[in-house]
Amino acid sequence: MAKLRVTLRVNGEEREALIEPQATLLEVLREDLELTGTKHGCELGECGACTVLIDGTPVISCLALGRACQEKDIRTVEGMADPEPHALQTAFAELGAAQCGYCTPGFLLTAEALLEEKSEPTRDDIKDALAGNLCRCTGYIKIYEAVELAAARMRGENAQPTQEAIYGQQ
Amino acid sequence: MLRLPEFEFLEPSSLEEAVKMHESATEEVAYVAGGTDLFPNMKRRHQEPQTVISLGAIEELSTAPEEVEIDRRRFVTIGANVSLTDVSGNQLVQTLCPALAKAAESVSTPALKNMGTIGGNLCLDTRCNYYNQSFEWRRSIDFCMKKDGDICWVAPNSPRCWAVNSSDTAPVMIALGADFVLMGRGGEQIVPAAEFYNDDGIAYLNKGPSDILTQIRVPITPGSGATYLKLRRRGSFDFPVLGVAVWIRWNNKIVDDARIVLGAVASYPRIIPEAATAIIGTDLDDDSIEAAAAAAFRPSKPMDNTDLGLAWRKQMTKVYVRRALHELRAQTD
Ligand SMILES: Cc1cc2nc3c(=O)[nH]c(=O)nc-3n(C[C@H](O)[C@H](O)[C@H](O)COP(=O)(O)OP(=O)(O)OC[C@H]3O[C@@H](n4cnc5c(N)ncnc54)[C@H](O)[C@@H]3O)c2cc1C
Ligand code: SF4
Numbered sequence: 001m002a003k004l005r006v007t008l009r010v011n012g013e014e015r016e017a018l019i020e021p022q023a024t025l026l027e028v029l030r031e032d033l034e035l036t037g038t039k040h041g042c043e044l045g046e047c048g049a050c051t052v053l054i055d056g057t058p059v060i061s062c063l064a065l066g067r068a069c070q071e072k073d074i075r076t077v078e079g080m081a082d083p084e085p086h087a088l089q090t091a092f093a094e095l096g097a098a099q100c101g102y103c104t105p106g107f108l109l110t111a112e113a114l115l116e117e118k119s120e121p122t123r124d125d126i127k128d129a130l131a132g133n134l135c136r137c138t139g140y141i142k143i144y145e146a147v148e149l150a151a152a153r154m155r156g157e158n159a160q161p162t163q164e165a166i167y168g169q170q
Numbered sequence: 171m172l173r174l175p176e177f178e179f180l181e182p183s184s185l186e187e188a189v190k191m192h193e194s195a196t197e198e199v200a201y202v203a204g205g206t207d208l209f210p211n212m213k214r215r216h217q218e219p220q221t222v223i224s225l226g227a228i229e230e231l232s233t234a235p236e237e238v239e240i241d242r243r244r245f246v247t248i249g250a251n252v253s254l255t256d257v258s259g260n261q262l263v264q265t266l267c268p269a270l271a272k273a274a275e276s277v278s279t280p281a282l283k284n285m286g287t288i289g290g291n292l293c294l295d296t297r298c299n300y301y302n303q304s305f306e307w308r309r310s311i312d313f314c315m316k317k318d319g320d321i322c323w324v325a326p327n328s329p330r331c332w333a334v335n336s337s338d339t340a341p342v343m344i345a346l347g348a349d350f351v352l353m354g355r356g357g358e359q360i361v362p363a364a365e366f367y368n369d370d371g372i373a374y375l376n377k378g379p380s381d382i383l384t385q386i387r388v389p390i391t392p393g394s395g396a397t398y399l400k401l402r403r404r405g406s407f408d409f410p411v412l413g414v415a416v417w418i419r420w421n422n423k424i425v426d427d428a429r430i431v432l433g434a435v436a437s438y439p440r441i442i443p444e445a446a447t448a449i450i451g452t453d454l455d456d457d458s459i460e461a462a463a464a465a466a467f468r469p470s471k472p473m474d475n476t477d478l479g480l481a482w483r484k485q486m487t488k489v490y491v492r493r494a495l496h497e498l499r500a501q502t503d
Contacts (some may be wrong), residue, residue, distance in 0.1 A: 022174040026210075043172040044210040046407060051281050058281040062172075064210045067179065068226065110281065131406035132279025141283045 006067050007142035010035065011079030019066055026050045028066030029076060037077035037105050042133075048133035049101045051106035052076050059111045059134075080112065087150040095161055097146035098162060099137040106133045119155050121147070172213045172304075178221045185230070185353045185382055188223055192380035193355060195221045197452040198357070201382065202226075202284040203251055205265045206278070207294050209352045215305040216295070216317050225251055229234065229358050231289070231384060231414045235260045245349075250289025250383045257288050257339075267388050269303040269396035270417065279407055292340055292350070292363075295468075296333035296371045296437055297409060298475040300324060316372055324475045332473045333371030334434055336409040338454040341433035342398050344441060348388045354381035367438035374437055381382035392420040395498050399490045400433075403477055410434040411476050411483050414466075420451070430462065432487065434471045442466045445491065454499045463492040 004021040007014055010033060017032040026043070029035045029052070043062045050061040051077040076167030079085040090109050091097070098104045107130060114121055114129040116130075121129070126147050135143065145165055152159035192199055200219035202208045203226070203232040211217040225231055234256065246266050247341075253465070256269035257263055258275035277291060300323040301316050313319030316331045324332050343350075345365035348390060350366055352359045355378060368376050370465055396417040402408035413433025419426045428446040435437050445465040452458035469488035472480045 019180060020176075022176050024174065027171065027173070040171065045206055045282055047278065047279070048281060060206070060281050062284065063205050063282075065179070069225065129280060129477065132281045132405075134321070162277050170282050 002043060004072055008033070008066070008070060008074060009072065010074045012073075017066075019130075021147075023033060025052065025064040025066045025069050025074070026061040029061065029074075032148050035076050035078050039098050039102050039105055041102070048106045048110070051109050051133065053109050053113055056113060056116060058113050058134070060132075075109065075110060076088060077108055082096045083155075086114070087153045088147065089096070091146040091150040091153070095142050095146045095149065095165055097142040103133060103135045105147060107135070107143055111150070114147070115151055116153060118149060121151060123148070140169070174209060174212050175215065175218060176178050176320075177219055179210075180221060180223045181227045182223065183227045183229075184194055185228055185384065186227065187355055188228060191221075191223050197221065199223065199379075203231075203290040204253065205290075206282050206286040207290055211295055214303065214308075216301060225289075225382065233385070233498040235262045237262060237266065237390070240377065240387065245387040246390060248386045248388070249287055250292075250385060251287045254278075254283035254288060254291060256284050258283070260298065266390050267346060267396075269417070270339060270342050270346065270388060271400045272336045273398040273400070273413075273415070276398070276410075279336045287388060288339060291337050292343065292366070292386070293342075293383060294335070294337045296331075296374045298324065298331075298333040298337045298371065299477075300475060301333055323327055324473050330436070331371030332475060333374075333437060334473070334476055335367060335374060335436065336348060336434050336476070337437050337439070338398070338400060338410055338413055338433065341397070341413050341415035341431040341439040343386065343388070344439050345398075345429045345431045346388050346396055347391075347429070347478060348386055350383055351387065352377055352381045353384045354378045358384075360387075364441060369436060369438045371437045390440040393421065395501050397494050397497050399494050399497075400485070403488060408477065410470070411478050412470075412486055412490060413439075414487070414494050416494045416498060417493070418454075420502060423453050423502065425452055425454055430466060430491065432466065432470055434485070435470050435483070439468065442469055444469075445500075455493060455501075459492055459495045459499070460492070462495060465486040466491040 003018045039049040041047035052061045197220040199221040231249045231251035235248045254274045258271045264271045274457045322328045399414045400410045401412035414430045417429045430442045430445040445462040448461035449458045467488040472483045
């Protein structure tokens, strides 16, 4: 089938690409735009690794057609560091909220959308918001703690991780 | 990578245009709304439409929940393309149809609910452990009759497919007595939710191929209560392996009318009239609740084609019907 010319607004930048008409947003981001921060996991909606934000809302990029995402604001993990790491990225790094890191972009973006809506989420709010993102090695506690830490800092609090929460320290 | 096959993608802006496109397709054709059911199925080659017609640009399908009067009855109406997030988070739905809000909330994951629509949920393809597998997996044991083969691996002597209706909101719609508005070749048609589903894993919807579900109308019944309970392995992601939807109308603390519907135990949401009969005319005392639970247990016949053991799932029918009725009784105290 003939390729299709599309224009996508990714992280605030207009990007043109010549894509396979049936390509998913995930494929377009990774293969046509070389934005490989968005990860492919199950590719069936069952893991959340490929989560990106469309108009601020988390969606599963492996189940969206790239061509159907034109004229929307797409945000990938590459857009989070601007150029300094986002508070969530710093908190994830400080607390060791990633081991292999494969699921991290999806968690970061989902958490960012949550914090945009609720600056002071409860632990349950965080659990509910992240319920569609699987992590198979870190476990979820450090991820929840990192979101809480980032949220506190984004509210302007001088929050520091508790000593026992820092990976590798006494 | 698990990629979509090639297909022609059409984006009509009106219902008439969409129906016309569907009617004029010469090969396999499918509508798509959120794509969270169709696209995984296409990736695994369960469904191989050469033409995919998006319903996304048809504005009237996106009408948010509203309270309206039709023929002197009050309804909450919902456009078929409203996302599950917008159904479960809608204040009108939460206040007037809390069981529906709960069922929509229980579906899949937050991001999938942002994409998946209520219409897509009600038209969801039936599911089976031998079907929801990759092309290679299915080929390795030989294809089953739902797609590409002749046999049913769940019941090899059976002439039919037993794939399971796994929609969370379908049993609730039937329990609440909702109507579905369809638009098709012959114009508009209104079908009660209870008549929309067939007991057949393949021809699971009682509608013409080009009919589009446009609107859901949930009646508002004064003095009624309803709930939905869902059994699944994890608190997120998983389809129901049992859904129990119960609706009750009270008259002076006596159950005046009731509907009890089981999801995910058959190819269609299974209405259990004998369970409703067991509580009608009672004040929902313990004995009548037990009688209803026993009545729902008998016809609940899950097959060995979803998650978790089937004997246990059948047992849980009793437990969940009992829990649902206790919950509704507590609401009146
Ligand atoms: C990981 C995962 C978990 C899931 N968990 C659940 C769950 O727990 N419970 C559950 O119920 N579902 C679940 N789903 C299935 C699905 O996400 C939802 O049912 C969703 O609501 C489907 O809506 P959609 O708009 O994405 O449907 P689509 O994929 O767009 O469509 C589904 C089917 O309905 C047809 N269709 C869509 N809209 C219309 C219309 N208006 N008129 C006529 N036909 C139409 C399509 O042709 C297609 O056959 C899950 C899916 C995934 C990937
Ligand atoms: S119930 Fe039988 S025919 Fe139907 S999908 Fe499962 S194995 Fe195939």
